[in-house]
Amino acid sequence: MEKIIEQNVACAVKDLYGSDVETGVLQIQETRKDFEGDLTVVVFPLLRFSGKSPEQTAAEIGEYITGINPGIESCSVVKGFLNLSLGNSAWLAEFDKLVSEKDSLRQAGRGEQQVTLVEYSSPNTNKPLHLGHIRNNLLGFSLSRILSECGHKVFKTNIVNDRGIHICKSMLAWKLFGDGKTPETTGMKGDHFVGKYYVEFENACSKEIRELTDRGMTPGEAAAGSKMMSEAREMLRRWEAGDPETVGLWKMMNSWVYEGFEETYRALGVDFDRIYYESDTYKLGRDIVNTGLEKGIFRRKEDGSVWVDLTSDNLDEKLLLRADGTAVYMTQDLGTAVERYNDYRFDNQYYVVGNEQNYHFQVLKLILEKLGYEWAGGIYHFSYGMVNLPEGKMKSREGKVVDADDLINTMIKTAREMSEELGKLGDYPEEEKDGIYSRIGLGALKYFILKVDPRKNMLFDPRESIDFNGNTGPFVQYTYTRIRSVLRKAEEMEVKSSHDFRSIKLNGKEKDILRLLRRYHRVVREAADELNPSYIANYIYELSREFNQFYHDYTILGEKDESLRGFRIALSDLTGRVIKRAMWLLGIEMPERM
């Protein structure tokens, strides 16, 4: 419709003022709600063609195009804005178009299919997942679905930081204090079990350091002299040397952690196509650094460490290999990137990683480019902001974290309490209720996190943040269940939806809803282009809100006019599908009733 009007306006300018309008100058937009009309032509850019006042120009163009476009019922001019009202037939044609598209919502995409990797989650194996990981997982998962909706062939990947001093700390503490206990014998979730020993290590170690500083050592000396620390380092050396006992312990404890993670991922509803392990990729990274060294891209210092000089790109020098030849973070990421390219030949790869690592990914991309990998241009850092608590930053070392499993369980519990208090679902079977509460609780959590712009830091107050009223997941779910309820009853009453609406007159609310429904594809495409799931969340809230008001103001099944009733049922059906689809893109499941 906009395109046709664009042509109409271009035509009007040519006929009235004798000028050709280049595309891009014309601005057609949805009319603001408080004004009469559906579409608005902004005439300010056209004044240089007409040489007349905004009002006069708008009036002339308005008169011209209502004459040639029968879809336009009337027009009005407010200041420099030409507001056009579409006739019923034009609206119904739009509706028909939407209905015929309803089963192929996957049309937001364009162009040839690209292979796109999304890396997210990236946990360490020494402690359980926390709120920061939740934001990461939800963003990564949603981004994957959005890109796939837009035609990308998406592979979800995860890189597990399974090696390094941190896991050795847990291993050592378990050896010292564990008494051979396991998650099975204690009934603890594996990741929490291992995390407990990480904390025990930190406690024992800081106690030791405190004793040393009490005896007059400086903090630096104390840290160096700590037996716990040096034993952990020794363990890392043995691990790197492939000592069977150490590697066996490492494997066992990691397997506990993976079981725990798997459970959390399942509860969150996220998954991966392929999991990479740092312990597998860091060696490849080392080879890459060595070939770069041979090609003269990198430089070895006197002590034997390898560096890349990025000062010409306005960055610093960056370490790639330690003097003893062991790998650092960057080494391993180079290896992972190359391995992934060999595995997938991707066009794009998105790293979902917090903004604290902006610098790291800037450097990673630059180094890959210097090494001559052409695909390096296709890697992007999807950088998101931190989640802060009312007390400030989350600090895992100080125990100032919100644990992922706790949070998920609390959400589901709250959903249950809320529902029971409101007296919903009284006579439902328990198992079915559990599924619904879990969808509502998780819906609240996911929506709360995804509705905010990923780039921004966000505040999370465990007591107040998560709401079930207002701009929330449960509100959208509630709207959806109302729609489903109406459709179920329509079926029982054998009232059919109808597509023959020629005789009906749309009201303002119905037009508002159609206007919003028309926006769906554009919103999804923008979300994909800007890598921003929050566009979808905020859109779907607006749609749900309109629809709730619509159900409040108008009756559906009780409507006497058969074709109007049929239309409203069809509109409900379509809206329900769009809401469900959009929420699916956010990774939020919908209950059929609540």
Added chain:
RNA sequence: GGUUCAGUAGCUCAGCUGGAUAGAGCAACGGCCUUCUAAGCCGUAGGUCGCAGGUUCGAAUCCUGCCUGAAUCACCA
């Protein structure tokens, strides 16, 4: 200090590539359940869009400077 990002109602957040009178929710106050789900709907109150300039028909949005906050500038991952 360098770099990057952010600053919108008491609080949490929207505001699309510059467009009309800056929007929701929470919190506060007042209405609405005999009618398809009240996790809802309606109303009241709440704003110098960090500050100052600039660009133009028009700026929360773009440019410059300043103020404030965050992240980063590691032989941690």
